[in-house]
Amino acid sequence: MLDIAAIRKDFPMFENNPDLIYFDNGASTLKPKPVIDAVVDFYARHTSNVHRGDYPIARLNDELYDGTRDIFARFLNCSPQEVAFTHNVSASMNEIIFGAAKAFMNPGDVILTTQNEHASNIMPWFKVQRDFGVKVEYIPTDVQGVVSVEDFEKAMHDGVRAVCVAQQTNVLAAVQPVKEMARIAHEHGALMIVDGAQSVPHMKTDVKDLDIDFLGFSGHKMCGPGGTGVLWGRYELLEKIDPMIYGGDMNARFYADGKMLLQEPPMKFEYGTPNIEGVIGLGAAAEYLMKIGMDNIHAYEKELGDYFRGRMKEIDTITLYNPDSTAGVVTFNVKDVFAQDTANFLATKGIAVRSGNHCAKILDGIIGTNSTVRASLYFYNTFEEVDRFVEAVKEVTLENAVSIFF
Amino acid sequence: MENQDLLNDPMILREIIMDHYKYPHNHSLVSSTAYRSRHMASASCIDDITVEAKINDGVIEDIRFDGIACTISTASTSIMTELLRGKTTEEAKEIIANYFSMVDGLEYNADLLEEAVAMKNVYKQANRIKCATIGWRAIDQIIKESEESNG
Numbered sequence: 220m221l222d223i224a225a226i227r228k229d230f231p232m233f234e235n236n237p238d239l240i241y242f243d244n245g246a247s248t249l250k251p252k253p254v255i256d257a258v259v260d261f262y263a264r265h266t267s268n269v270h271r272g273d274y275p276i277a278r279l280n281d282e283l284y285d286g287t288r289d290i291f292a293r294f295l296n297c298s299p300q301e302v303a304f305t306h307n308v309s310a311s312m313n314e315i316i317f318g319a320a321k322a323f324m325n326p327g328d329v330i331l332t333t334q335n336e337h338a339s340n341i342m343p344w345f346k347v348q349r350d351f352g353v354k355v356e357y358i359p360t361d362v363q364g365v366v367s368v369e370d371f372e373k374a375m376h377d378g379v380r381a382v383c384v385a386q387q388t389n390v391l392a393a394v395q396p397v398k399e400m401a402r403i404a405h406e407h408g409a410l411m412i413v414d415g416a417q418s419v420p421h422m423k424t425d426v427k428d429l430d431i432d433f434l435g436f437s438g439h440k441m442c443g444p445g446g447t448g449v450l451w452g453r454y455e456l457l458e459k460i461d462p463m464i465y466g467g468d469m470n471a472r473f474y475a476d477g478k479m480l481l482q483e484p485p486m487k488f489e490y491g492t493p494n495i496e497g498v499i500g501l502g503a504a505a506e507y508l509m510k511i512g513m514d515n516i517h518a519y520e521k522e523l524g525d526y527f528r529g530r531m532k533e534i535d536t537i538t539l540y541n542p543d544s545t546a547g548v549v550t551f552n553v554k555d556v557f558a559q560d561t562a563n564f565l566a567t568k569g570i571a572v573r574s575g576n577h578c579a580k581i582l583d584g585i586i587g588t589n590s591t592v593r594a595s596l597y598f599y600n601t602f603e604e605v606d607r608f609v610e611a612v613k614e615v616t617l618e619n620a621v622s623i624f625f
Numbered sequence: 626m627e628n629q630d631l632l633n634d635p636m637i638l639r640e641i642i643m644d645h646y647k648y649p650h651n652h653s654l655v656s657s658t659a660y661r662s663r664h665m666a667s668a669s670c671i672d673d674i675t676v677e678a679k680i681n682d683g684v685i686e687d688i689r690f691d692g693i694a695c696t697i698s699t700a701s702t703s704i705m706t707e708l709l710r711g712k713t714t715e716e717a718k719e720i721i722a723n724y725f726s727m728v729d730g731l732e733y734n735a736d737l738l739e740e741a742v743a744m745k746n747v748y749k750q751a752n753r754i755k756c757a758t759i760g761w762r763a764i765d766q767i768i769k770e771s772e773e774s775n776g
Binding site for chain 1: 635638639642643646647671673693694695696697699744746747749750752753756
């Protein structure tokens with residue numbers, strides 16, 4: 220069992236904002252002291268660039284920066300050479316999608332995805348569709364965004380070269396059967412590409428067990444610093460795909476005749492000076508999460524999420540869009556109140572949530588509304604906070620939402 | 626009470642916003658070639674509204690709107706369609722300038738804005754200023770476009 224009171228002491232945001240209920244963890248997460256200390260230490264004690272200095276501080280940063288790959292090798296059960304650092308999940312997914320399309324696909328080849336995807340996991344495919352003639356097809360989902368293995372098998376065919384889905388969707392927190400999908404995709408000779416932005420921070424991710432081919436996720440959604448992301452791929456696939464951006468650090472040699480020799484993966488994906496302090500901080504975040512235990516985090520969030528859903532179901536005026544979710548995410552609207560008005564009213568009660576379409580702009584066809592309120596939990600949230608949230612939601616009416624302006 | 630007193634009463638102003646949100650005025654598009662149109666989809670991630678206006682000889686003969694938006698976006702646009710209809714573009718530009726000053730928390734002439742003063746406190750919630758101006762920016766652009774094409 221997690222000692223949440225002790226965990227909360229690790230996060231200075233709580234001490235500095237004693238009345239804040241932070242339920243916007245799907246957007247970004249709070250940072251524990253080890254992460255803050257790692258970043259501050261870089262600035263205060265050992266600032267330098269990486270991969271180009273011959274003095275002790277630069278060597279220390281090389282060790283810390285590249286050592287973060289070893290931390291993620293344990294975090295994901297992979298080789299350190301399969302972990303490339305990017306600037307966010309959008310960058311990771313773009314590298315993967317453009318790289319895979321160019322290396323492995325021909326015009327007319329199909330990629331299978333869903334209508335639940337975040338912009339960063341669908342817009343690159345639309346661009347690839349427009350530019351390379353790759354065709355995007357959708358796997359049907361239920362009204363809560365979940366793909367069934369049966370529906371996936373029906374949607375699958377031998378023209379499919381890649382399957383690309385979020386392991387946990389960002390609006391409805393639908394958790395997809397990625398392991399089964401990977402098996403079926405591979406039976407048809409297709410790649411399995413996973414957007415892990417909303418799943419990796421909340422559950423154990425073992426890329427060998429899932430048997431997937433590529434994974435992208437974000438650092439700041441897992442207690443890490445902003446401007447960090449991870450691109451993981453099977454090494455032999457990383458060798459075959461071209462990076463999107465060319466420049467410093469990622470090159471080995473280049474010649475006047477235009478010949479270029481790139482570094483081996485993962486370095487060929489890390490152009491220019493990276494976000495060194497961010498990556499070092501992200502390593503501290505991954506260590507922190509592993510110390511608490513990803514399985515413990517997942518179990519606690521499910522328990523808290525189930526309690527939260529149960530309490531929300533008590534309120535007559537609430538429409539819940541993901542009543543059967545297994546994650547700590549509650550997506551809802553209050554009858555007759557626009558999502559942003561609800562969010563702004565809750566803000567006056569010290570509650571942080573997200574409202575809108577959450578960058579999933581083709582989801583409205585599935586849930587019948589284009590704007591929702593999303594309350595997303597993390598392991599540091601409490602049952603008391605859920606109770607306070609529920610009391611605040613009970614006060615949401617059109618009249619009260621407009622009254623905040625007077 | 627005098628009209629101006631009514632428009633200082635928070636209860637009345639709240640009712641104005643709620644009423645325009647629940648029953649927006651001029652809330653359908655005619656999509657005729659006689660109208661100039663502006664689709665305001667990229668102004669924010671959420672609000673997605675279209676405003677169209679029929680402008681002849683420097684007079685705004687009709688303004689209409691449609692779309693999905695919050696209380697503040699919907700009510701402010703609905704109020705705008707009522708307030709500017711029948712005005713000359715010169716009169717409209719003065720009203721629009723005063724409205725933008727008000728939502729930025731600056732000096733403004735309340736007499737010109739009538740029911741639109743219901744939005745006078747929006748500047749205190751800075752994240753909602755874009756909501757209160759989406760429809761007004763649309764008509765502002767439509768007027769400028771009509772003047773350019775006639776000029």
